[in-house]
Every structure is written in C-alpha cells, then in structure tokens.
Amino acid sequence: MRSFYILLITLFAAGNSCFAQLDTCDVPMHAVSDTPCSARILHLSVDSLPNTTYSWEGPDGWTAIGDTVMRDSILSIQTGKYIVTGIHGDCAYTDTVDVFIRSSPLSPQLISTIFAFCIGDTILIEAPVGGFAANFLYWVAPDGIERGPEFNKVAVPNASKDWEGRYLLYARGIQGCHSDTVIVDITVDSCALNVVNVSETRPFIPTLLQQQDVVFKPIFANIPKDFHMLIFDATGRKVFETKNPDGWNRDNHKGLYYYIITNKTKQYKGRLILL
Template identity: 30%
Template sequence: TLASTAGCDSILVLTLVVNDTLLTDLGTVAICKGESYNFNGQILTSSGVYTDTLASTAGCDSVLILTLVVNDTITVDLGTVSICQGQSYNFYGNVLTSAGTYMHTVVSTTSCDTTFVLTLVILPNPIVAALPDNGFVCEKEPINLSAEATGGTAPYAYSWAGPDGFTSADQNPLRPNATVLMSGTYTVTVTDYNGCSATDTATITVHPGPDVTALPDNGIICENETILLSAEASGGTAPYGYSWSGPNSFLSTDQNPELPNATVQMGGIYVVTVTDANGCTATDAAAVAVYSIPVTDLGIVSICNGESYSFGDQILTETGVYQDTLEGANGCDSIVILGLNVHPTYVDSLSAEICVGDAYDFNGTPLTEAGIYYDTLTTSAGCDSIQVLTLTVNAILVEADVLPDTCVFKTLTLTALNLNPNDTVTYLWSATPPGLEIEDPTADSTTATGPAGNYTITLVAINQHECVQTFEFSACIYERPCEHPYIFVPNAFTPNGDGQNDYFRARGDDITEIFFMVYNRWGEEVYRTEDPKHPGWDGTFRGKALTPDSYGWYLRATCGNGQVYEGKGNVTLLK
C-alpha cells in the first residue's frame, strides 16, 4: 500500500511463481579402458558420476547426471608352447608352424577386448644316419647295424625295427647268425630329449651261403699213388670258385685236383673253401694218410720243453706228427705214426707294489725289498712253470707339525709338507677328545679351534700307492675369561675422518654375541648394535654428526666359553 499524490492509498498486487530446478538422470554409460566419452564438451576417461548444469526455458537450472563406467581390457598370457619342427599348433583356429609370439583378441561380456598371448617355440628335430646303406652279409655272419644322431637336443633314444620281428633299443645293435629271413629294410627312429624324432633306414641283403663236401674222408693210400681230391658245392649262388690248401704248401683252384706220386709228407688235412657268386663261403676238409699198410698209430706222447723223445732212429724235440716207415709184407710200407706234444715252459710275469714296512707273500716267501724274484712251479703236465715277480717298494715321506708347541688361546696351526714331489698325498686330520673343530680336515695346512683343554691331534697321510704315514701331536688350548682387559671399551674417540680412532666400539677376541648401546646425556639412544663384528659408532645420529660431548654406553657380551660380561660407562666424543 502506497500513498497517492491525492493523499489516498494506492495498492500494488503481485503474483509470484517459483519454478522447480530440473534434475535429469542420463543413466550409466560404459566404455573400455583407453576410450573416452564426450559429456557436453567434457572428455571423460575415468569411472565416476558426472553432472552438467544448463539453463531451462524458465531461466532456472537444469542438471544432467551421468554415471560413467570404464571397463578394463584383459590380457591373458598363455605362456610358452614348444613343438617340434614340422608340427603345427592350433591357436584359436589359426594353425601355427613358425616360432613367435601370437595374440588372439575376443570381445568379453563387457564389450571390451580380451587378448590371449601365446609364445610358440619350434624345437629342432634330430638328424639320424643309419648304416649300412645297401649292405649285404652271408648266412651265419653277424649283421652290424649302426645309427649316428646329431642335432636336436641330446640325449637320444633309439628304436630299431626290421625283418623277422626284429626290434632293439640299442644305438648299434648286432644280429648274430644271419638268416635269409633277416633280409630287408631296417628302420631306426631316434627321439631326442624334447621328444622330437627323426627316421632313417638301412637295407640289408642276407645271401644264402653255399655248402661243400670234400672227399676223400679219412682216405688212405700208399706212397707213389695218386691222391684224388674232390669237392661238391651246392646252395648259395652259382658259379662257384674253389681254393684248396694242404700239406707241403699245397695250393689249388681246381674243383677236383689230383696229386700224383704221393709221398708220406703229402698226408694230412686238405681244406677246400668254396666261394659263390655273392662272395659267401663254405669250408670242408679231407683227411688223407699216405703210408704203407699196415698203419700203426702210437698215439700222442707228451714231453717237456728241453727234453727229447726217441722214435725209431729219430730224436724228437718239437711238437708234431711223426712217421716211421717199416717194410710191410703186403707190398706197402708199414708206417708208424707218432704224435708228439712238447709242453712249453710257461713264464708268468707278475708285478706288485708294497709300502715300506710291508711284506709281499711270494708263494710262501715274504719279500720286503724291491727287486726281481723267480720261483719254479710244476704244471699239471709235470713241466716247469716259472713265475717272475717284479716287486716295487714305495715310500711316503711327509713332515707334519702342530704349532705352537705351547698352550695357546683358541687357535692351533696344523701343517703338513710332502717331501716327495712325485707323490700325490691325501691328508686326514682328527682330534680327541671331541670339541676341537678343524677348519679343513683334508687340507695339508689348516687351523683348529675349540674350547680350553688338552688334545691329541692325529694326521693320517696316504699317497697314490696307498702307503700310510701317521703322526700324533699333543696340543693345549687355554681359555680367556670374559672380563676386562680381554673385553675393552675406550673412553674417547675422534670421528674426524682421519682414519684413526674414528669409531667407538667394544673390543674382544672371543665375543660371539653382543648388545651394545650408546645414549646422550638425556638418555636418548643414538646407537645400537647386536653384531659381534660391528664397525662401531661413527659419532652420528640420524645421519648428522653430533657435537663433542660425553655419552653413556651399555654393553652385554657373551664369550665363546659361554660366560657373559655386562658393563656400562661414559665415552667422550672429540673432534
């Protein structure tokens, strides 16, 4: 209500309308990692709830709300797959034959990519060569197969297969006593360490062997008659070749040779070897005796080497078949045959080695000195058998000592010296009673530590001839008490970097455990260690050098004998 110019009321009436702020939820939008979303000029790449405010037609705010979800892409490493050369691998429908890294991408339920990664390795195949190549053998000879593998990855396994049910896992198998059924192709498969394989073949032909019959069989003729030899071959592959050999250096390539004017020296064994067209052979023998009838065989007489045997008017000293001809009543000479076997004198050479101080039993005789010794024995034939022994006497020469020879604190020095440069010596140190620890019991020189006490230290030295030298030493170790002055803490140090007295630490030769702490005048800890070999406090705290002052310390130390030292005091830090 207002006053008009006339002094009357003037009333103003206003109608006010309040419009709502408009909120619009655009819902959820999903994208994949690495993508972006344009939200009214905003480029969005991260998951979250985003808003944008616009002006409505009524002049009020209109708020848009968007929920953005960023889904991850997935990479799955399938690892490494190995195949042999010539093989293939099916990778999601792709047939792979070359080494490399392969990827296959599929769309997941979130519409984002899932990538599978595979590394394919191609393993080299081995190479195998089988022998023989187109080889042949004759019946009853051995078939020698061989295979040589290279490449791939050793070790190799071999597998043979062949005619007549043949199998073998040997690299170089042998089939004895070949038959015709063993002819054919032999296949070898070699498999390397990775399971990759290779194959080769060897072709073998087994030729049937010939047979031969030699005549006469135990033929007997008189001197000056004709020896008629004959051979009949069959089997194998014709034509045949013949080769005869016999007494008196007889040789012939005739199938049926004739030997006129036989003499006693022509008597004996005639051997014929027939060779067929494939080079396969067969052998037979004909026995021919040339003498006057009757024939008297005196059998075999044995004598020893150096002896003689009287046969008619012959004095025999060598092994052989001997004849003596007598006049017979039937027109043929009477031949007496003697087989003489001369047993040799056997010489058995022996060698032996002993060590100095040992003895060698030589057929009941103890020997202690190097030399060559002889002993004569009797064989089962009653002849001499001589044994010759070469005896070598080996020595071991070592010097040893344990130092010092007085009672010592904690550590002993054990030394041994091989005085023979041609010897290889091994050592074994030991000690009684138990408790002394030897650093290297098999070294020539070493050290030993242990608790206080008296010990017996033994060294056994053995050379390559197994000769032994033994030493015994008495040794003593004394014990230091776990107290001052064997445990010492200084009262001042100067950490100025001049390399002298730069560190503050507790000192002791036999400290095995330690708790060492340093604190300032307000009781604040500035250094602590539990390392018996600690370098010490360098005068710093939290990386900063402290000012010169007096600091307190506390020490608790355990010594090697189990005793405990506990102490405290002050140290002055100087510059």
C-alpha cells in the same frame, strides 16, 4: 584391454618354446649296415646323438635297441629295409637302410673215405659243393697255399711225403661268400709191407696153445694199400680169400697150405704147415 594383450604375448612365448624343441627333430640321422654272408652276423649302426635312445625294426619281426646292433645267423630271406627310430625328449626321428644279405654256399660234402695214400699215388678228395648259383671248391694244403677253383674234388698227382698233413676245404660262391671249412687229414706213406711172420723159407707153424696162432695174418709196419690174401690147399684149391688185413681164422684146417699176399707194391708167397 591391457590384460588381453598380456595373454597373447604369453601364448606366443610358449609357442616359441615348443617350436625350439621340435627343431631338434630336424637333425639328420644316418643309418648304415654291412652286407654280410648268410649264416653270419649283420652289423647296423647310426650316428649317435647325446641323450638319444635308438630302436630298430627289421624283416621277420626283428627288433633291437642301441645305436650299434647286430643280428646273428642272418638269412638271405631277411634282406630288406631296416628302420631305426631315435627318441630325443619329445621328438622322434627315423632313418631306413636297405640291407642285402649275400648267399653263402653249402659246405663241401665229403664223399671220400680213404685218406691214406702211398707215395706216388694221386691224392683224391671228392667233396662236391652246392648252394646258390655257381659255387667252386677251394682248398689249402699243408703248405698253407690256397688253391682253386676246383670242380667238386681235389687231386694231387704223384704224391710225396711233403703232401701229408691237414687239408682245409671250403666252397666259395659268386657273391664272394665262403662256406664253413671241412678238415681232412691225409697220410702219405711208402706202403712197404713188413711181413714178420711170413717167410718163403721157413713155414708158419702155429701152436694151438697160443690163441694168436689160430689166425694167420701178416704184421704190418703201416696200413697196407690194396691188400689181398689167398690161401690154397696142397691140391691147389682155393680155401680162403680176403681183402681184409685181419687175416685168416684157420678153424680146423690142418696140413700143408700155400699163401699169396699182395699189396700195391709187393707180393709174398710161402707155405703154411698147420698142425
């Protein structure tokens, strides 16, 4: 009988040792996350305990190890429950955090192709935005001030030289997310036309020995705005017309001709004597 009682005491003592170890599994664990915009980074963390390893599971089979983890380029469809499991000795304990991924708008789609404007023009940058729900266009001018919301375009009336420089365009959605930034470099100029080889008093006489004289064109101090050139023969018949400032390749034309060159701010007229 004495041996029998000793055995019972031993089992009870062993049982108490196991229960003491299992009690550590009751330690509360608190997992947290941020609410990132789609295509950004999701951050997850859990209260860290000594001698404990942590593993995470999430939508689409995502897994990670550590008390603080990240998920790159998160998508809106990866919203859901993220579960963390802590292992401490023989104990395992878990917590779940509900993660919400906010939708990012699409970047503005640049339609404009003209980024050089004359003083007094309206700077117009067409850049429609799209994506989830109602998104609007915001922009930062060279003065560093954010402006918006706009509906698919930026318009700056009566532009001056102060408006020249780099513009940053991006969309912002109703969930507070920004798109990637689109960069546009704008130039604003007086658009004065410096016609060096065109004169109303001295005719342009090309010499065939010089290759550059085969082409008649004005020389510009800067990019012309709304360039237009007409060439007429002595009878008044139009022989050439272009909006390309590269000029007129006169080929085999000889004799007396007249030109009219216009841009946004000025008109030039004169004679050409082609030998």
